[in-house]
Amino acid sequence: MIEFITGPLSHPFFAHALLASTGIAAACGLASYFLVLRAQVFTADALSHVAFTGAMAALAFGVDLRLGLFATTIAIAVLMGSLGRRGLADDVVIGNVFAWILGLGVLFLAIYTADRSTANGSAGITVLFGSIFGISGSAAMIAAVIGIGVCLLLVVIARPLLFSTLDPDVAGARRVPVRLLGLVFLALVGASAAEASQVVGALMLLGLLAAPGATALRLTSRPYPAIGLSLLIGVLDAWIGLALSYAIPVLPPSFTIVGVATVAYAAAFAGTAVRNAMADSRQRAPRPAATIEV
């Protein structure tokens, strides 16, 4: 049994992946609760393409990849927020902006592959689909620290952010800085997106940035338990996903993590549907036996 746990951990690549993805998944889990509650999942979707372009731009111009990722996702997240009222952007504007940014990403990919014809032809694929098992010890440490930092900042702004999400008018009247909070939140989402693209890849960000929050919101409507649950689900998705990928090496870790997150959401969805149906039938009972036909 102990062998079962220490076995994988004795491999540095697995320990590094576990460390990085725990910090990252915790940050994404927290952020995802607010993203779903604020109906900003499409913004996160847009960031998945922005992350690709940021990383490709960094590669094309020979800048540090992480710098490119963080700078672009945070900048574009704040830009999209500032285009709309109250830090919530119009979805048509979001769609147009990220479609174009993806076009830029394709350009940078072309520049990069034309420029450095050495063995790195699959760099674009790595950025798009992630390679958590390839993360180095120092990179894993940085990822974990940034993840914890994002978590702490989110916890600090959680109360006013919740207030301004649930009732922006009253919050505004109470002098809560609704717009500023929206922008700060988006900057944190940008940072989480940059982090998450190192685990599941740029394209599958939503597996970490939408699924945990949506699952938690299905399970409970009380805010603080849901926030905790969202974080927990995010971390568990990552852990189970990594373990599965370790046990079955054909399955890439980004697929297993997103797969586990999807299954968790589907289970919560089905569970609440069954519970609601049972509550419904209990309300309608007592039914005359004659109406139940076999």
Add this chain to the structure above:
Amino acid sequence: MILADAVVGPSWNLLADIQELWSFPFMVNAFRAGAIVAVAAATMGWFMVLRRQSFAGHTLATVGFPGASGATLLGLSTTAGYFGFCVAAAIVIAAIPRAGRASGAHESAATGIVQAFALGLGFLFVALYKGFLSGIDALLFGTFLGVTSTQVVVLFGVTIAVLVVLAVIGRPLLFASVDPVVAAARGVPVRVLSVVFLVLLGVAVAEASQITGSLLVFALLVMPAATAQALTARPVLGLVLSVLIGVAVTWLGLGVAYYSIYPIGFYVTTFAFAAFAASRLVRLGGRNRQSRRRDAATAVPA
């Protein structure tokens, strides 16, 4: 650095350049396929933008990727994979319940999860099919060059079918999109229409992704349509404008990409985004001139 001499520059004599472009059968096919795909995407995109379903549209677009890679893995035709997955995903998205209080948030979260899972599945298929990695760029970012004549015929047939269905349901769909509550009260089957619309969108996206790739098809869906809606609120004019812009940016992108070493996807999205940005500026200018007089009456339903 970049091998600039590998590319023959344009002569800047427009007619001669076009003649040269069209002297290659593969370029003629690319122009045909581009136009066919742009017409379908721009038309469906106009309704998508009107219905504020960009997220659903983008999700359907990405679902083409696991469809194509899964079909390759199983040795089936990628065309079947595209259509099968996109239509199935359209039905799944349509089945996501909308009732309840915070339905908007739940709906978009569920859509996002469908998208992430689909992309994960696509990556799994690619990982399982080892020799495939070189083709992945074409699946994601498209390939206009290498479109066969049979493919053009198939694409043409699908576009016609999409347009015919759209012509049949166009009026009630417009009504249901602009004002679902009143439409439902008048007996328009709003729910059925929204399912049919999503399936149709899935078909159009599956068709277009075969040329543009799964990631860039969204640009053809949203950009011409958003540009047209910024310029006019009248449905027929808007649809015509959307189609014209879609075909124009595609052809322009193809033409420029032929003389450039950079990919077509970059040019098409850049031209389309420029059109969108310009339309927004035109609208802002128009607003200022007309002041608020007729604005309320003619504003795009938003």
